[in-house]
Structures are given as C-alpha cells and as structure tokens.
Amino acid sequence: MTVGIISKIHPVRSHSNAAQGGINAALNPDDSWESHAYDTVKGSDYLGDQDAIAVMCSEAPEEILHLEHLGVTFHRNEEGLLGTRAFGGASAARTYYVADITGQAILHVLYEQMLKYDDKIDRYEEWFTVALAIDENGRCNGAVMRNIRDGVIELFRAKTVILATGGSGQIYKPTTNALVCTADGQAMAYRAGAALMDMEMIQYHPTTLLGNGLLITEGARGEGAHLYNAAGERFMEKYAPNKLELASRDVVSRAEQTEINEGRGFPDGSVHLDVTVVPKKRIHEALREIVMVGRDFAGIDITKDPIPIRPGQHYIMGGIKTDVDGLTDIPGLYAAGEVACVSVHGGNRLGANSLLDTLIFGKRSGHHAAGVAKSMNMPKISAKQVDDVRDEINAIMARSASDGRRVSEIKAELGETMNDKVAVYRDEEGLNSALEVVKRLQEEAKTAYIDDRGTIFNQDVLGAIELGYMLDIAETIVMGAIERKESRGAQFRTDYPERNDEEWLKHIDIKLKDGTPTIEYSPVTITQWQPQERTY
Amino acid sequence: MPNYVLNIRRFSPESGEPAHWEKFEVEMEGHRPVLDAILHARNTEDGSIGIRCSCQAAICGSCGVRINGNPALACNTLLRDAVATAKDGATIDIEPMGNMPVIKDLIVDMDAVHWKKVQRVVPWLIPAGEPPEREYVVPHEAMVDVTQTMACIHCGVCVSDCLSMEVDPEFVGPAAHAKAYRFVGDPRDAATETRLRDLAEDPHGLYDCTHCFKCVEVCPKGVSPMNQIMRLRRRATGDFKIKDANNGYRHEKAFVSIIEKWGTLHEAKLLPDSYGEGIFGKLNPEAQKQLIASAPTAVRGVLSGKVPPLKVIHHHKLPDQKKIKDIYKKIHGRDDRIELNLYIVGEDADALAAESAPAEAAATAADGGES
Numbered sequence: 001m002t003v004g005i006i007s008k009i010h011p012v013r014s015h016s017n018a019a020q021g022g023i024n025a026a027l028n029p030d031d032s033w034e035s036h037a038y039d040t041v042k043g044s045d046y047l048g049d050q051d052a053i054a055v056m057c058s059e060a061p062e063e064i065l066h067l068e069h070l071g072v073t074f075h076r077n078e079e080g081l082l083g084t085r086a087f088g089g090a091s092a093a094r095t096y097y098v099a100d101i102t103g104q105a106i107l108h109v110l111y112e113q114m115l116k117y118d119d120k121i122d123r124y125e126e127w128f129t130v131a132l133a134i135d136e137n138g139r140c141n142g143a144v145m146r147n148i149r150d151g152v153i154e155l156f157r158a159k160t161v162i163l164a165t166g167g168s169g170q171i172y173k174p175t176t177n178a179l180v181c182t183a184d185g186q187a188m189a190y191r192a193g194a195a196l197m198d199m200e201m202i203q204y205h206p207t208t209l210l211g212n213g214l215l216i217t218e219g220a221r222g223e224g225a226h227l228y229n230a231a232g233e234r235f236m237e238k239y240a241p242n243k244l245e246l247a248s249r250d251v252v253s254r255a256e257q258t259e260i261n262e263g264r265g266f267p268d269g270s271v272h273l274d275v276t277v278v279p280k281k282r283i284h285e286a287l288r289e290i291v292m293v294g295r296d297f298a299g300i301d302i303t304k305d306p307i308p309i310r311p312g313q314h315y316i317m318g319g320i321k322t323d324v325d326g327l328t329d330i331p332g333l334y335a336a337g338e339v340a341c342v343s344v345h346g347g348n349r350l351g352a353n354s355l356l357d358t359l360i361f362g363k364r365s366g367h368h369a370a371g372v373a374k375s376m377n378m379p380k381i382s383a384k385q386v387d388d389v390r391d392e393i394n395a396i397m398a399r400s401a402s403d404g405r406r407v408s409e410i411k412a413e414l415g416e417t418m419n420d421k422v423a424v425y426r427d428e429e430g431l432n433s434a435l436e437v438v439k440r441l442q443e444e445a446k447t448a449y450i451d452d453r454g455t456i457f458n459q460d461v462l463g464a465i466e467l468g469y470m471l472d473i474a475e476t477i478v479m480g481a482i483e484r485k486e487s488r489g490a491q492f493r494t495d496y497p498e499r500n501d502e503e504w505l506k507h508i509d510i511k512l513k514d515g516t517p518t519i520e521y522s523p524v525t526i527t528q529w530q531p532q533e534r535t536y
Numbered sequence: 537m538p539n540y541v542l543n544i545r546r547f548s549p550e551s552g553e554p555a556h557w558e559k560f561e562v563e564m565e566g567h568r569p570v571l572d573a574i575l576h577a578r579n580t581e582d583g584s585i586g587i588r589c590s591c592q593a594a595i596c597g598s599c600g601v602r603i604n605g606n607p608a609l610a611c612n613t614l615l616r617d618a619v620a621t622a623k624d625g626a627t628i629d630i631e632p633m634g635n636m637p638v639i640k641d642l643i644v645d646m647d648a649v650h651w652k653k654v655q656r657v658v659p660w661l662i663p664a665g666e667p668p669e670r671e672y673v674v675p676h677e678a679m680v681d682v683t684q685t686m687a688c689i690h691c692g693v694c695v696s697d698c699l700s701m702e703v704d705p706e707f708v709g710p711a712a713h714a715k716a717y718r719f720v721g722d723p724r725d726a727a728t729e730t731r732l733r734d735l736a737e738d739p740h741g742l743y744d745c746t747h748c749f750k751c752v753e754v755c756p757k758g759v760s761p762m763n764q765i766m767r768l769r770r771r772a773t774g775d776f777k778i779k780d781a782n783n784g785y786r787h788e789k790a791f792v793s794i795i796e797k798w799g800t801l802h803e804a805k806l807l808p809d810s811y812g813e814g815i816f817g818k819l820n821p822e823a824q825k826q827l828i829a830s831a832p833t834a835v836r837g838v839l840s841g842k843v844p845p846l847k848v849i850h851h852h853k854l855p856d857q858k859k860i861k862d863i864y865k866k867i868h869g870r871d872d873r874i875e876l877n878l879y880i881v882g883e884d885a886d887a888l889a890a891e892s893a894p895a896e897a898a899a900t901a902a903d904g905g906e907s
C-alpha cells in the first residue's frame with residue numbers, strides 16, 4: 001500500500017501555519033476530558049454532536065504527547081513539563097502552545113516526519129485537485145489533478161481518498177484566512193453529491209487588525225490583554241461579567257460589534273485591544289508573532305500602544321458531513337479538518353479546538369481509510385473525467401474580455417457582499433439580497449475571463465476554478481443562514497434573536513440533488529449534556 | 537493616494553522571450569505591503585503575473601522576492617519603505633530571488649536548492665529509544681531556544697543572497713543549517729554528535745560560511761541563521777572537539793587567541809595561525825595553498841573598505857589590554873558556555889528592564905498561564 005499527499009501549495013505553506021494560539025487537551029492531572037468536552041458542547045451552543053466531541057476530547061491528551069514525541073517544541077514550565085495558557089470559553093488553562101507559532105511548529109514537524117518516511121509517501125507538491133473521480137456506482141476512486149508546474153492533467157486512482165483541504169474564508173473579504181482557503185474540498189465533495197452540514201455557522205474572530213483583517217491571537221487575551229471602547233470602558237464587564245475577554249468568540253465578537261454599531265467604538269470603526277498590561281518579557285516570549293504583526297502591518301509597538309481591532313471572518317464550523325471516522329456520504333471518500341463537519345464545533349468553535357479537530361479526525365480517517373484500502377483491489381476508473389477537466393480548463397482559457405467580467409472582480413464582490421450581509425448580525429432581508437447577488441455572480445462566473453493562457457504555473461486559471469468552488473459554497477452558507485430562524489452560536493438573527501431549541505436543535509444539511517441545492521435536517525447527538533442557557 | 541511604480545522582472549519559459557522588465561502603476565496607501573500592489577496589478581491589469589503567495593502575513597513563506605536588489609518577503613515590506621530604497625527614488629524593482637533557478641516571473645525552484653539542502657541535514661528528530669510515557673522533561677529555556685529556529689518559514693530569503701552559496705552552490709546554506717540547529721539544540725535529539733560531525737566534516741557545511749551577515753540581516757523571522765551556524769561550530773569544537781576538513785576548529789582557536797593577544801582581529805595573522813601559531817603555520821604547505829587561494833578575498837576586503845590596507849601589514853594592539861584580559865579571565869572562569877539568544881531576551885532594552893523590575897517579574901509569574 002502506498003500513500004500520496006497532494007497539495008496545491010508546498011505543504012509547509014498550508015494555512016495551519018497561521019494557528020498561533022495553541023491546541024487544547026485535558027492533559028493536566030487536575031483537568032478532565034469531560035470538562036474539556038463540556039466546554040466544547042457549551043461553546044457550540046449545543047449544536048455540536050456530543051459523541052464526536054467525546055471522541056475528540058478523550059483522545060486529545062494522547063495526541064499532544066504524540067506530537068511532543070515527534071519533536072514539537074511545546075512550551076515548558078519551570079519544571080520542564082508541558083505548560084499551558086488560558087484560552088476563551090475554557091474552564092481550565094488547557095491550551096498547549098509553541099510561543100505563538102503553534103500551528104507552524106506542528107505543521108513543520110509533521111512535514112519532517114513526511115520527509116523521514118520519504119520511501120513510503122509520495123509527495124505531489126504544487127499539484128491542484130480539480131475534481132473527484134466518481135464511478136458509476138457513486139464510489140470515489142480517485143481524483144483529477146493539474147500539475148501546477150507544467151499544466152499536465154492526470155487522473156490519480158485511489159482505493160480511498162481523504163479530503164483535508166482546509167477552510168473557505170476567501171469567500172469573505174476581509175478574512176483571516178489565506179488566499180488558498182477557497183472552499184475547494186467542500187465544493188468538490190458537494191458537487192459529487194456529499195452532504196454539507198452547519199454551513200451557516202461562520203465564525204467571526206473578535207480580534208482582527210483593523211486595516212487588513214490579520215488575526216491577533218486569542219492568546220493575547222489569554223495572556224491578560226483587555227478590550228476597551230472609545231470611552232475607555234472595559235466593555236466586556238457588561239456582556240460577560242465572569243469570563244470577560246475570555247468568553248466564547250461569538251459572544252465577544254457580538255459585544256464588540258454592538259459597541260461599534262451603537263457608536264461607542266473609535267471613529268475608524270474599531271475597538272482597542274490593550275496588550276500593554278501584559279509584562280514585556282512575557283510579550284516577547286509568548287506573543288512574539290503579534291509584536292511583528294503590529295510592527296510590520298500596523299506600524300505600532302504593541303508593548304506600548306493599544307491595537308485597533310474589530311471582529312473578522314475567521315473559520316467555518318460547517319463542512320462536509322462526516323462520521324467520527326471521517327467517512328462522508330460518498331463511499332471511498334473521507335474528509336477531515338476544517339473542510340469537514342463531524343460536528344465537534346456546532347454553532348461556535350472554541351479557540352484551539354481546530355488544530356485538535358484536524359489532528360484527531362485526520363488520524364482516524366487515515367486509519368479507517370487504510371483499513372479499507374488493505375482489503376480491496378485497486379478500482380478502475382474511466383478516463384472521461386480527465387477530458388471533462390481538460391475541456392473545462394480550455395474553455396476558461398478561451399474566454400476573452402468581451403465575454404464578461406474579470407474573475408478577480410467577481411471574487412471581490414462576493415467577499416464584500418458576504419461580509420456585509422452574512423456576518424455577525426444577520427436578518428432575512430439582508431440574507432435574501434445576498435443570495436440574489438451570489439446567484440447573479442454564479443451566472444457571471446460562467447463567462448468570467450482570465451489573462452494567462454500558459455501551462456507553466458498558470459495561477460490565473462486556478463483562480464477561476466477556485467471562484468467556482470467559492471460561489472457554490474457561498475450559496476450553501478446563505479441558504480443555511482436563511483433557513484435557521486433562530487439565534488445560536490455564530491448565527492445571530494436580529495429578526496429571531498432567541499435560541500429556539502424546540503424547533504432548531506438540529507443540523508441543517510445541504511445536498512445537491514439533480515443540480516439543485518436541497519435542504520434536509522439531521523438530529524444533534526446529545527449524550528450527557530442537556531442544553532442550558534449559555535452565560536459566561 | 538500616492539502612486540507607486542512597480543518594475544517587475546517577467547519571464548515566461550513558454551513565450552520564447554528572454555526575461556525582461558515590465559512596469560505597472562498602482563495607486564495605494566504607502567503602509568500597504570508590496571505584495572498588495574503586485575496583486576492589485578495582477579487582479580486589474582495582467583492576471584499572468586506569477587508570484588507565490590498565500591498568507592499575506594509573513595507566515596507561510598511563499599512570497600520571497602528581491603525588492604530593489606534586496607531579498608525580502610513581498611507581504612511584509614511596505615510600499616513606502618520599498619520606495620525609500622528604490623534606485624531612482626521612485627521605481628520599485630521586483631525580481632525573483634537569487635541562487636535558485638527561475639520557473640516563471642517571480643517564482644523560483646525552491647525544491648532544486650532550498651528543500652534539497654533541508655533534506656541534507658536529516659531534518660527530523662532522532663530520539664534515543666522509545667519515547668517516555670509522558671512528555672520528555674526538558675528545560676524551558678531549551679524549548680524557547682530551538683523555537684527560534686523552528687520559527688523559520690522556509691521562505692528562502694536568506695538563501696537568495698547568501699554569499700557563500702553564490703561561490704559554492706553546494707554550500708548547505710543558512711536556512712538548512714538553522715534547521716540543523718533546531719535538532720542539535722533540542723535536548724530530545726540523541727544524534728547531536730553525529731549531526732555536528734557530519735556538518736563539520738562536510739566541506740560545504742559548517743565552515744563554508746563566510747560570516748557575511750546577509751542572512752541575519754534579511755531573515756524576516758529573526759532566525760539569525762549565521763548565529764545558528766556559529767553556535768553549531770561552538771558545539772562542534774567546544775563540546776565534541778571535532779576537527780574538520782576546513783580546519784575550522786583551529787581557525788576558531790586562532791581567532792580567539794589573536795583577540796586575546798591583540799584586542800582586535802589581526803586579519804593577516806588569522807589564516808596562518810589557523811595552521812599553528814608563528815612560523816610553523818606559515819610554512820605548512822596546506823596553509824600556503826589556502827593563503828594563495830584566499831588572496832582574492834583579501835583583496836576584495838581591501839577594495840570594499842572592510843579591511844584598511846595598512847591593517848593587513850601593520851596591526852595595532854588595542855590600547856586597553858587589561859580590559860581584554862579581564863574579559864578572557866571571566867569567560868575562562870565559567871563552567872557553562874552562555875548562549876545569547878534574542879528570542880529569549882526580546883528585542884528592546886525595555887524587555888530587559890522589565891525582567892529586572894521585581895514587581896513586574898512577579899506579575900509574569902502570576903500571569904504566565906502556568907496554571
């Protein structure tokens with residue numbers, strides 16, 4: 001058996017790099033996985049599936065130790081043992097970290113391991129997956145790729161396929177997500193008939209830099225930083241008197257947005273994050289990346305000046321619906337990480353639970369997929385799909401400026417619309433108008449043109465394919481938000497401001513049926529934690 | 537809004553045209569990064585401009601380029617700073633990084649150079665035996681220390697203009713050496729001596745660096761590759777007494793004793809002394825060969841003003857010899873070697889001040905999150 005890893009950018013450039021704050025696990029003897037699970041359930045506003053959450057939280061400690069053994073340079077306390085920091089929505093300090101480059105450190109160490117097992121893993125770096133290969137029985141037997149280096153299109157046969165393509169933040173503008181987070185995996189699976197779940201649940205992170213939406217890690221608040229409005233009030237005292245700045249992300253983001261909307265923000269539309277209350281040595285040791293972000297991207301010294309911030313699009317809780325082994329609706333196809341929805345995050349993800357999600361369910365998917373692969377022969381697939389992809393790409397390249405708009409223009413309009421209408425506060429009217437825009441843009445995308453007609457490193461044509469992915473997924477996000485007529489987690493409907501467990505304690509699934517997006521519901525798994533009112 | 541002129545080096549292997557410059561005008565605030573301006577040109581004028589980029593936050597390591605001849609990340613170089621270093625004071629020159637073959641426009645082949653070198657240093661942890669049941673117990677400082685090299689984003693910016701690599705393309709190079717330190721400095725790694733011996737004995741390894749400081753100057757993440765190379769050398773010589781092909785061990789000893797004697801670096805004495813002090817050193821045939829081979833470097837040093845010509849032949853002792861002697865006494869009197877690591881002490885003097893202020897130190901302990 002062999003494994004191939006395909007990535008459209010060099011693996012160490014993947015967006016997991018951006019995870020600064022850390023990774024959660026109840027590893028301390030005085031902590032318990034049940035406590036971690038309860039915090040996650042509560043954070044999810046009870047939309048998370050409790051069986052899946054139990055799997056994630058109970059396997060977390062072992063995973064941290066595994067990473068530590070592989071070489072991740074986790075922060076130590078004075079005794080030389082793993083040390084933790086506090087994070088939002090958590091009842092104990094259980095976030096393990098590497099300064100503020102936790103994601104990078106983990107990603108790089110996993111890449112080191114990939115190099116170590118070079119003889120067992122084939123790496124296809126800078127190969128772009130365009131579509132999944134589905135046979136006549138609806139099984140996924142591989143995928144169609146374009147080698148970015150030379151434009152060659154190839155069909156990869158596989159007994160099992162795992163999608164781990166990450167998030168979809170580029171649907172929004174601005175976003176904390178990298179340019180490569182373009183909903184590829186979600187769209188490919190959705191087009192192949194897989195169900196998407198919880199798509200309306202889009203996380204706005206409370207602290208993104210005013211100018212360009214760059215993230216200021218929650219670790220800053222974990223280290224003790226405060227939030228102030230223009231009147232100098234530490235306004236979280238009003239919204240979350242117990243947890244203050246460390247309440248759940250949806251709660252803090254809404255508090256900030258309320259302050260800004262009601263005129264208590266700064267004239268530039270921000271509130272301030274004050275890190276200067278954290279001792280300088282600690283800032284340099286634990287928030288070094290943020291010092292650089294402040295210096296390079298905002299021109300301020302965060303050890304001396306407050307940081308102008310606002311809530312910004314950050315994470316998609318929804319994704320390809322899977323079970324706890326990563327299996328999707330499509331036989332042979334698995335999904336893990338931000339692309340998937342198990343669902344462990346429900347209506348709102350806790351900080352430092354996402355890396356954990358990727359690692360636990362990535363591993364479980366891998367084990368399951370390997371088990372299946374060992375017991376079967378290599379499937380056959382027709383070459384027709386390669387021709388389809390080639391035709392699609394040729395058609396994009398054949399369009400000219402007189403046919404329509406530029407791909408980049410459509411992408412910008414999509415991002416602005418979503419950030420305007422499908423954000424922290426939502427209502428029916430705004431959502432309906434967003435859906436109209438998305439549908440119009442889908443039409444316009446069919447004739448949208450690009451400039452590059454080459455084969456070597458044609459990033460332009462990939463951009464056009466990505467735009468198609470994003471528009472499909474944007475539609476499901478807006479549809480889910482319209483459908484859910486209540487406020488829960490990241491979905492706050494000003495026209496339905498209350499949580500309504502009677503009618504809406506359920507998942508919204510969206511599936512393509514005969515080319516039409518169709519809504520279905522599925523139950524939330526509740527094991528030991530009954531829904532309660534959520535206060536911090 | 538100010539208007540910026542980008543002068544982008546274009547190359548498309550398919551077109552049959554040679555590489556050339558192309559100008560794009562972009563209206564944008566000066567505090568926006570160069571990458572934004574390039575992407576603006578790409579989004580509005582010419583979608584075929586090739587540049588790798590993703591995070592726009594100096595964390596993915598994709599967007600290394602040369603800006604006005606200096607290697608940097610396009611996403612964390614602000615337009616106003618870039619224009620300040622423009623050759624004509626107005627046009628921002630953007631070209632692909634050096635020391636690596638160009639694939640298209642600003643995209644270089646990092647696999648062929650950078651990643652090959654990273655592979656070369658056996659870039660994974662080699663622990664002794666089976667892992668413990670819980671975590672490895674290691675000092676806090678050691679983890680903070682290797683995290684400095686862990687912070688490398690593999691952007692290749694240091695590789696681009698490494699002087700040694702220009703002369704010797706086989707040189708393991710700044711980033712890969714930094715990666716090696718990441719394991720050598722990690723107490724969990726059990727292959728320290730093998731790693732050091734391997735790199736010390738490789739003629740393109742540890743002692744192939746010319747200390748040009750370029751990598752330290754340009755690295756966007758404070759990895760300070762040259763410092764890591766120096767620390768690898770200190771460990772190789774100090775802890776394992778590894779003698780190497782390039783005679784680096786002797787070189788270092790000579791360096792130290794010259795400073796002890798003269799107070800400043802006596803460049804003309806350094807090479808012969810590396811082969812044994814005094815007359816024997818000069819007569820050593822290998823030293824003679826190297827002396828001759830190094831002549832161009834010495835001449836270059838003189839021409840560039842690094843080494844005043846008089847100094848080569850006539851060397852003055854530093855006036856206050858006692859101070860030097862005191863420093864040496866103090867260093868020799870220590871049991872442990874002390875490594876200075878900017879990553880630990882922070883970047884400004886304030887950080888040090890904060891460290892010594894007792895009230896704040898107490899707050900650190902209380903606030904540190906070690907609960």
Ligand SMILES: Cc1cc2nc3c(=O)[nH]c(=O)nc-3n(C[C@H](O)[C@H](O)[C@H](O)COP(=O)(O)OP(=O)(O)OC[C@H]3O[C@@H](n4cnc5c(N)ncnc54)[C@H](O)[C@@H]3O)c2cc1C
Pocket residue numbers: 006007008009010011014015016017018019020021022023102103127128129130164165166167176177178180184185215314315336337338339351352353354355356358
């Ligand atoms: C700024 C920021 C800070 C964060 N901080 C934290 C934190 O502190 N703690 C935490 O737990 N989480 C954090 N998160 C969330 C977390 O980082 C992400 O959810 C997680 O890293 C996603 O990992 P992934 O493996 O699913 O995707 P990614 O790491 O994005 O990897 C996706 C991979 O898929 C490949 N790919 C995508 N599409 C294609 C295609 N079409 N063809 C081929 N390959 C493709 C990409 O090349 C890439 O290698 C943060 C997120 C952001 C944006």
Ligand code: SF4
Pocket residue numbers: 694697698699700701709710744745746747748749750751752761762765
């Ligand atoms: S100091 Fe050494 S490693 Fe760094 S750029 Fe110069 S020659 Fe290369």
Ligand code: SF4
Pocket residue numbers: 687688689690691692693694695710711714754755756757758759760761
């Ligand atoms: S050492 Fe610095 S410049 Fe060199 S690759 Fe790493 S981050 Fe880039």
Ligand code: FES
Pocket residue numbers: 588589590591592593594595596597598599600609610611612
């Ligand atoms: S775009 Fe990621 S480092 Fe510049």
